[in-house]
Amino acid sequence: MRKLIAMFLVAMLAVGMAIPAIAAPAQVSTRIKDVAKVQGVRSNQLVGYGLVVGLAGTGDSDKSTFTVQSIVNMLKTFGVMINTSQLKPKNIAAVMVTATLPPFAKSGDAVDITVSSMGDAKSLQGGTLLQTPLRAANGQVYAVGQGPLSTGGFAVGAGGASQQKNFPTVGNIPSGAMVEREVPMPFTDKNNEKLTLTLNRPDFTTASRISEAIDQRFGQITTAKDPGTVLVNIPYYYSDNIVGFVASMEELAITPDSVARVVINERTGTVVIGSNVAIDEVAVAQGGLTIKIGRTTDVSQPPSFSDGRTVVTTETTVEAKEEPAGLIVLPASANVGDVVAALNAVGATPRDIISILQAIKAAGALHAELQIM
Template sequence: MRLTSFNALVQRLLLAALLGVLLPAMAVTAPATAAADGTVRVKDLGRLQGWRDNALVGYGLVTGLAGTGDSPSNRATRQALSNLLSQFNQEIPPDQVQSRNVAVVMVTASLSVLAREGDTLDVTVTSSGDARSLVGGALLMTPLRAANGRTYALAQGPLSVGGYRYDANGNVVQKNHPTVGSIPGGATVEVGMPRTPGETRQVTFVLGNPDYTTAMRVADAINQALGAGVAEPRDASGIEIRIPEDDRSRPVAFLARIENVWVEPDRRAKVVINERTGTVVAGGDVRIQRVAVSHGDLRVSIAAETSVSQPVLIGSNASGARTALVTNSQMDVTESGAGFVASGNTVADLVQALARMRTNTRDIISILRAVKAAGALHAELVVQ
């Protein structure tokens, strides 16, 4: 009896200890799970005004091609190569340049607003002449300029081309686009982006998807976390944030707190359709009114056969006779039984009902367009 009582006591103590560990953990993790359910951080909804990338572009030469560069008839290539050689005391007229191992290219890159001197950028190199392939080539030093005409970076290095092209005796084998290549980290920033001196008193947060409800919720969440009057929505995309006087000396810490404020954004009902790939993406809660869809599959097949009519020459009066091409066409029209489906509630219900009818994706796209035209689809239809 004593041993049984002792075992029961041990079991009760272990159960109490286990509950003491699990309950606080559940209390801590429950809010995080609930927050992660429908809320996101402010930093995931947009950006600060002024935070954008700047486009850079340059004009350069790719050398080292195995006879797949620009043809000798390309005057731009001959002139560019002659100008390049003149910088090394090689005076060669453009009309004497005969090389298929060189190609003129356009070089593009994107400069971040936080780029500093010495940072590297990924560059894209595209052929601007009649080169057949850039495989195996290397880009010579090319200055990259912004829209203001100022040089911000220099690009150079071997190209990485995700394709190839080989031809011999009239036979051509090609994969992807061999006239486009990239150089990861191939450009070095020479001039960083200018930064505004002095302390910052106010910043503007710009939503990625403008929405009045979301803008109001973001402002309310920031004011609840950092104090009343800090944030004020100005329109559907901009929220002005006033930096308190105590935080102006360290704005980075203040903006970090802004970024980590949790808010529940408002979602707009959208149905995205990609006709090229036959893809339909819709939120599961996109509502539609009750609608009836009658769907039939009509197929028209036309086959044409061309034959030669050769006349038989008889006597000497057949000088006007000649050979003629005769085309015989045959048309076949078939129609399968029409299907009927009645649906309500959401787009997902309608798509599932159509899928049970074995309706292909492109027909579903046409049906969704018709439902939208009928006024039964309460969502924005985006066709890509």
Template structure:
């Protein structure tokens, strides 16, 4: 049993670095310059007995029968007994400005009771976008991300053998109709909306081009009217803008991951004057059976009587730990390293400080 007294808790090791300028391309996305998600439904063949059970996955049976019929092979339901086939969902991302004939990566995941995709080959699968049109076709050998070994009484799985990838396994068949040269302005969408960052981007662009072409529309959008520069190539203007350096501003935030016990805190986090004391309680419960029997020659019977012993212990504390008003991140980390606090205890203390209104930051619990 160990008592812990501290002010604030953070991650075990924290790396301190001076704030450095960041390129606009690393802080924001540009309107019209984005990928599109694709999805398809297909079959994987060539599995070593690790495919779908046809009776447990009727959709696999139906799709295999339809596929064979399109190839001119007539089969009946009773003839489909193979366990070397698996139904899969195929996903991919169509990059911005992808052209017909270019190749992209594809991901494959089972949807039936197949145990592994190792050694399998994806049969030609059309990939559709949200508009229902086919934009790519995927086919090729699958690289699975795990291994599965099974016997009569046990099975060992390492990684995820029911999912894999096909590097450059999809070919683009249709292009997204978007003419970048016809746009009149560029909208810059910040990944983390912040008014200060948006105005800094506006000032940096206007300063670099030496005229007022950028306007911070809101905390997440900056509009650049580059047509004021005359007949210029939008791609060259965007190339110049995305490499401009600015100093981003972020909200103070503390992120807690309960599953791993990880706590990450930004350098803008501050706490008001507060005192914290935390102790550990230990509850011990033991059970014992006591036999009760009658005296010799007495009328009665022998019985077993349960007995429960409970004890609660509390480690004596050393008092409250106190921090001055507006403590900085360095002060908090210094106190943490001196006390050797565990991450699980840090989480409880951070929540308590936030509930008390002394933690001036957004508390995000995942």
């Protein structure tokens, strides 16, 4: 078993085993539209309850009372009266239908929908969704979905054996919903004179850089209100072309800033180290300890014409071997490449690096946020 012997920051700090590392590249310039969005421009979630018909006996059983009730109610709208006790809904399944209404979707546009079984149906394969109103959080209908499902999987079984691929109780209908109502989406003030940029990751430095980049291009028209908000006054010469102004503004390049962070995924053994991570001078010692335990079986045979019995015995041997520890000093550096190179020089395996970084952080020598996933 390999074991990290010690790490030093003035005094030795013992550590255990660890994980692989990947260094992130240095930050580069990016567009404003990649780090911020115009406030008010957003998508909306829709949901509806419906029925899928045409299933080959893989639908809900009669134990799903809500399915039976839904079928009865649907048939009533067509003037068909039926006794619920005589209904066998195995070819029908009750489903929830979800969709995302994109910003500025117009009446008549088509959107994708996802259909998910909510009863005890075995599969929705081959089914067709009946007309289903899709509502937003305010209870208003904004789209209507209908059409044949594509499950992308299957579930078959016979004689006690079964085979399944993916999840046949969930299906998709590409362009399966028709938008019936537009969502008002104003992204400027009432006078079309101002708009607001919202940062995807609020940060004081990034907000300030966005404000500076826009001011350099269009003049003093912005105010960084807080780490997540930049107020923008629309120039008068763009009053009739606000879309063009937003497009020009979003294409401006900035260098976003971020908190120094080391992200560790212990399940996959991956470490991602930000380019602005700094480390103080610290010493690392690493050694390897191997313990081998062996067992041999021997037979003890008594002499001839004696009263003894043949006995089987087990002999255990223990062998321990420890490799010399290598001590290396990680110099104070703000370059993550130097840190990784020094850790590789000490002979740390990829799975050792996580514990080394955790120990350096505990010693106070790693100036970054340590995030464990």
